[in-house]
Amino acid sequence: MSEVTLRQLEYFAAVAETQSITGAARRCHVSQAAVSLALSQLEQALGVSLAIRRRGKGVSLTPEGQVVATRARQMTDQVADLAAVLDQVHGQLSGRLVIGVFRTLAMHAVPVLVDWFTTRHPQVELDFVEGSGPDIQEAMLAGRLQLCVVYEAQVLPDCTAELLMETRRQAVLSPEHPLAGQRTVSLAELAPFPAILMDEEPALQRTIAEYARAGVEPDVRWRSASVQAIHNVVGRNLAYSLLMQPSPVSPEGQPLTFLPLAGNSSTNSVMAALPAGVTRSALVEESLAALRAHWGTAGPLTRPGGPPTVE
Template structure:
């Protein structure tokens, strides 16, 4: 019987989902050689090839590798459930916790929240994933993650949202923009101007809904799926954009000054919070993470990104 480890299976899933050892290493915060060695050992133990190595295109799963990947996910989920049972019996939060986070604000929220939680609960080991909204729904429903930080956008009925803070929309402008000196702007002020749209599943629908509420249509000139690229496009005067999360710096990645101007009028704010499957809070580890995040919200931990504590 092959001798497999949970760590090997974790590495397999990460490589299978990202299609790259380097990207899997970034996701898991381990070295690429460690992952490469684990995959090689796994293939030797199983006596099959799990991946096809393509020099220019990374790694793709073989048919056998796809079947093993699906079973590996199931084994890792079962291992988390065993850890949850142990945590309930011992009365303490412990074991692995898979946390997803909306990629548009993951860099601003997740590392600090994770560090504080792991300091307070040293027996918990967090694995994080940065995902778009549709991917978060899918990962929760497939039990690939235990909990996620995201917005209250189009939440499916089989998932449970716990609000933490409210985030209002603002226009992101380059410092020389004609509206940059205003204290606020309306959708009518923006509609006829060139817009750089952050083009992500469900998030895009929210941005466009701000215009629909005012019976206007935006003049979209560029689409990007990358927050940093969007900021640099704005900084270089290709247009304005709309966001809900304020970064710590008013400088674009390539060094241009940016200005955030609140949008007033009939615009919907978003709530940032925690998303779980129904009943997930019965896990002592998930419950501890929820309690910690709520305490951080009440203490004003999200104020720097524009978060208003919910009443």
């Protein structure tokens, strides 16, 4: 096997992350020809095809390429971490950090991380990828991200997870709703009233199944993938919903009431998902420190990957 260089791995990790030769060249501040040459040399050195180049459609990784991309990202991160360790001596971190965030958690996690790194480590190049829980974790396992913020039910088996905040789903209602004055509320009590539910699978499917187990059928008038839109509809007292993260008011400024669901003892906590068996870089550890500080987690509490029974 020919010699594999760190530069080849760096360029290939950028190709895997951007899924584009052009994007990788831009990311690494080199020409497209340099990235293409490095990719070809790496394929020749390893004796396998790592990527399928499609004119006008970017780059798709082969199965071998997906494996190599994960390792390439880990190795380049570890090398970058050497500089970060030296920077830590002077109280500063640097380098590129890409974090995946489940789309409904972005409004909570992104501002915290931006504030934390801008204030404490302005030399860090921070970026985010928002999407579904499985999609962002697959991107992380493919080497394109270093950390994901997801719900417990979404953690994939190939990931380890660290608790950031213990949460349970609650009913959200307008204070004018007939059930708003109760201490708790059941699905059976909610079922006759109009509902707007989170349009996110598998959460929606599991929610409907929970109503069925309770022997009732909800009056689902609307569905939305936007938490803010749901808050506004509920704030106008047009429907109730079931959500994880409490908020005192809607974006329109209307008050909201969150009530525990009667008999709901299962958690679906906010978790940091990481690739299993991968050494954490200083940047990842700093991210976890920021998220723990925000959500009030005393310290790391890891749980194995794989979904619990509810979401």
